[in-house]
Amino acid sequence: EFAKALFGSLVHGTRLSNELPAAEQREYAATFPPFTAAVGGLGGQLTEMMAGFIDQQAQRAAAQRFNQLEDVADRFESLVDLSDRLLERVDTDLDAARGLGPQAAQTLASTLRSPAITNGATSQTGERSEAIARTPNRATAIGSAMSAGSATRPQMRWRAEVDNSDQPFLPKLRSKPHALVPLQLVLTTPQEEVRGAAGLDAASRAVPHYSNPYEHEIAAFTPDDAQLTPPAAERMYPPLHATPCHWIDTEAALQQLRARLQASSEFAIDLEAHSYRSYRGFVCLMQISTRDEDFLIDAMELRSSLHVLNDTFTDPRITKVLHGGDSDVLWLQRDFGLYLVGVFDTGQAARVLEMPSFSLAHLLKTYCGVTANKTYQLADWRIRPLTDEMISYARQDTHYLLYVHDRLKHELHAQQRTSAVWQRSAELCRQAYKVVPLSEDDHTALLRRQNAGQLRPQQVSAHRALFRWRDTLAREEDESCSYVLPNHLLLKLAQAMPRTPEQLRMICHPLPPLLNYHTASLLA
Numbered sequence: 259e260f261a262k263a264l265f266g267s268l269v270h271g272t273r274l275s276n277e278l279p280a281a282e283q284r285e286y287a288a289t290f291p292p293f294t295a296a297v298g299g300l301g302g303q304l305t306e307m308m309a310g311f312i313d314q315q316a317q318r319a320a321a322q323r324f325n326q327l328e329d330v331a332d333r334f335e336s337l338v339d340l341s342d343r344l345l346e347r348v349d350t351d352l353d354a355a356r357g358l359g360p361q362a363a364q365t366l367a368s369t370l371r372s373p374a375i376t377n378g379a380t381s382q383t384g385e386r387s388e389a390i391a392r393t394p395n396r397a398t399a400i401g402s403a404m405s406a407g408s409a410t411r412p413q414m415r416w417r418a419e420v421d422n423s424d425q426p427f428l429p430k431l432r433s434k435p436h437a438l439v440p441l442q443l444v445l446t447t448p449q450e451e452v453r454g455a456a457g458l459d460a461a462s463r464a465v466p467h468y469s470n471p472y473e474h475e476i477a478a479f480t481p482d483d484a485q486l487t488p489p490a491a492e493r494m495y496p497p498l499h500a501t502p503c504h505w506i507d508t509e510a511a512l513q514q515l516r517a518r519l520q521a522s523s524e525f526a527i528d529l530e531a532h533s534y535r536s537y538r539g540f541v542c543l544m545q546i547s548t549r550d551e552d553f554l555i556d557a558m559e560l561r562s563s564l565h566v567l568n569d570t571f572t573d574p575r576i577t578k579v580l581h582g583g584d585s586d587v588l589w590l591q592r593d594f595g596l597y598l599v600g601v602f603d604t605g606q607a608a609r610v611l612e613m614p615s616f617s618l619a620h621l622l623k624t625y626c627g628v629t630a631n632k633t634y635q636l637a638d639w640r641i642r643p644l645t646d647e648m649i650s651y652a653r654q655d656t657h658y659l660l661y662v663h664d665r666l667k668h669e670l671h672a673q674q675r676t677s678a679v680w681q682r683s684a685e686l687c688r689q690a691y692k693v694v695p696l697s698e699d700d701h702t703a704l705l706r707r708q709n710a711g712q713l714r715p716q717q718v719s720a721h722r723a724l725f726r727w728r729d730t731l732a733r734e735e736d737e738s739c740s741y742v743l744p745n746h747l748l749l750k751l752a753q754a755m756p757r758t759p760e761q762l763r764m765i766c767h768p769l770p771p772l773l774n775y776h777t778a779s780l781l782a
Contacts, residue, residue, distance in 0.1 A: 265633045272632055276617045283614070308333070312340055327709055340746065412558045412640055413536055413736055422537045422733035424695035426467050430595030434471060435569040438478055444469045467692035472572060472597040476688050479574045479599055481680045484523070488667040493549065495626070495661040503653060507556035512563055515546070515553055519570040522548050524577040526659035529557075529586045530639040530652060537736050541593045542639035547656035554652060557593070558640070564594040574600040579663045581605050581618045581655070583686055591691040598687045604659065606682040607666040610675050618655065625665045626658045701725045708749050721752035724780075731776060742772050757781065 279287045287293045309324050327333050413420060426445060434441040446469050470476070506515055519525055526547045533539035544555040544564070557564065570576055571590075578598055580586055582605040590596035608616040619630035634651040641648070670676040701722055705713075713721065728743045735742070743751075747766050756762045759777050763769055773780065 269632050272635075273619060273630075276615050276619060279614070280616075283612075305333070308337060312337075327707075338745075411535065412542075413540060415558070416561055417736075420736050422736060424693055427592065427691050427693050429468055429471055429591065429690075430565065431471050431568075431597065432565055432595060433568075434572075436475065436572045436574065436599065439474045441471055443471065465692050465694055467690055470591075470597065470688055470690040472599055473688055473690075475572065475574070475599050476684050479684060481600070481677075482575065485577055485600070485602075485680070486671075486676050488671050489664055493661070493664065495658050496550065498650070498653060498657055501550070501552055501653075501657065503552040503554065503649070505554050505556070507559045509560075509563060512555070512560055512566065515555070516566055516570065518548065518551070519546070519567070519576070520573075522570075522576060524548075524579060524660060524663075525570075526579040526656040526663075527583075527586070528580065528652075528655040528659075529589055530637075531585075531589060532638065532640050534638075534738050534741055535640075537732050537738060538592070539589075539738075541589050543644075543652060545652050545656045547653070547659065549660055552653045552657055554644075554649065556642075561593060564596060567594075568596055571596050572599045576600060577602055577663075579604065579659050580683075581621070581659060582616075583683075584689075587686055587689050588691045601683045601687050602663055602679060603683040603686060604662055604666055606686070607663075607670060607679045610678050610682070611666070611669055611673070621662050621666075622654075622658055625662050628654070628658060630654065696729055704745065704748075708745065710749060710752075713752065717752050717755065720755050721748065724748050724751055727780060731772060731779075735772060737772065741770070743770060747773075 278284070288297075305325075312324050324333060429443060431441060445466060447466050504511070504515070506512055526545075528545045529541050530543040530545070531539055531541045540561075541557045544557045546553040546555065555564070571578065578601045580598075580601060580603050583598075583601065583603050587598060590598065604618070604621060605616050608621060613620065613624075619632065622628040622630050631647075631651055631654065634648050637648055637651075639648075644652070666679075667676060670679060704725065705711075705718070705721065710718070710721065724743065725748065728739050728748065731737075732739045732742045747770070750765055751762075754761070754765050756765055759781070762773075762777060762781065766773060
């Protein structure tokens with residue numbers, strides 16, 4: 259009951275924050291003194307609440323440092339650090355409750371896979387799933403969805419292809435369907451980027467990377483009349499519970515999906531990813547919806563096969579509808595070698611129409627009367643089988659999107675601004691996944707966020723050494739830096755500079771799992 263109430267409060271708070279004006283709308287609203295006064299007052303209350311929470315959960319010194327931070331981003335990072343510590347404690351306690359000791363935490367539980375399907379839906383074989391019966395109650399479902407435990411390491415199945423080095427990412431594209439120019443991999447240097455794209459920020463210009471192999475096709479794409487014109491007749495979405503939902507985790511099922519998409523003129527796409535137990539992260543689930551069906555693709559199981567969808571993903575005459583596809587575009591390239599041509603991004607449409615909010619939740623509420631359930635936004639999508647609540651959440655992100663796309667096209671057509679959305683969506687698709695090497699600036703930024711100006715020179719050196727040690731180990735083990743050594747513990751170790759394993763355990767309690775196994779190298 260506590261977990262249910264907590265997540266309900268978080269969802270409610272997130273929904274309210276999404277309704278606040280942003281970007282240009284915020285600048286306009288700030289010209290009104292009552293708005294400025296109200297926001298300032300709320301900001302003060304939030305700051306006081308957050309400082310009190312840090313004081314309660316961490317220590318008074320940490321709360322004092324938090325109050326001294328002036329930059330909002332720095333305060334946010336402080337809260338992230340505290341959240342890392344609390345989540346680490348929760349993960350350790352969950353492992354203890356499951357009977358997983360340090361040795362068991364290193365085993366693999368990634369072999370679990372099940373065609374979890376929602377009520378009324380069928381698998382590719384037509385059989386109903388028993389996944390729902392395995393979920394005893396909602397509170398348990400929420401708890402299990404938030405953590406798959408320390409044992410789940412699905413990336414071990416594709417360990418050979420994991421590359422956490424700082425070398426430029428080499429595109430995985432194996433062939434080039436719908437090519438206007440032959441497939442060629444072009445390494446772009448920082449100097450060439452400066453000459454060719456002056457609008458890029460400094461960080462982007464400094465990173466050598468391979469250009470998007472479909473850059474020419476994306477630039478040449480022009481939406482046809484059917485893609486520009488709103489439908490003459492409204493086509494309502496079918497109810498979620500009455501729509502067939504297919505779990506795709508075999509090659510045969512994937513080929514069936516491929517054939518269905520080739521026969522479609524449009525479909526919606528979304529992704530669910532995981533980053534806490536991986537250095538660069540990976541996609542766990544792909545959701546695709548047509549007008550009549552929903553598909554949930556096990557991206558971990560079919561990771562090496564999903565490239566076959568490129569013939570539809572790059573077909574310019576098949577409209578791909580995404581919402582806020584900035585990250586999705588890059589994740590598709592990184593994990594599967596998938597590229598997109600002919601994308602309509604509903605988030606960009608909301609911006610062109612200058613809507614009060616650009617979130618998917620706002621669009622669903624406005625056009626479908628659906629209140630988005632964001633409880634599982636941060637769920638652990640490595641979990642198999644998925645709970646029925648997770649499945650409903652995942653389907654919701656694409657199930658209504660084609661209808662929302664229709665409604666947005668009507669409004670854009672009335673304002674003669676449809677082309678602007680296609681252009682902005684194309685810019686998203688032109689992105690190329692790139693590896694940003696670790697630099698000294700990253701360490702300096704962390705010191706600033708932690709307000710570590712009072713560290714002695716020797717402690718700063720220790721902090722830098724720990725920062726580099728953590729990054730090296732995270733790459734080797736394919737874990738996130740936060741999992742290896744959370745920022746708050748890194749700072750504590752730099753301040754205390756322990757010399758023995760006993761001193762280390764006194765400072766770090768509980769000791770992060772990898773810290774326990776690599777104590778000798780840390781203290782060397």
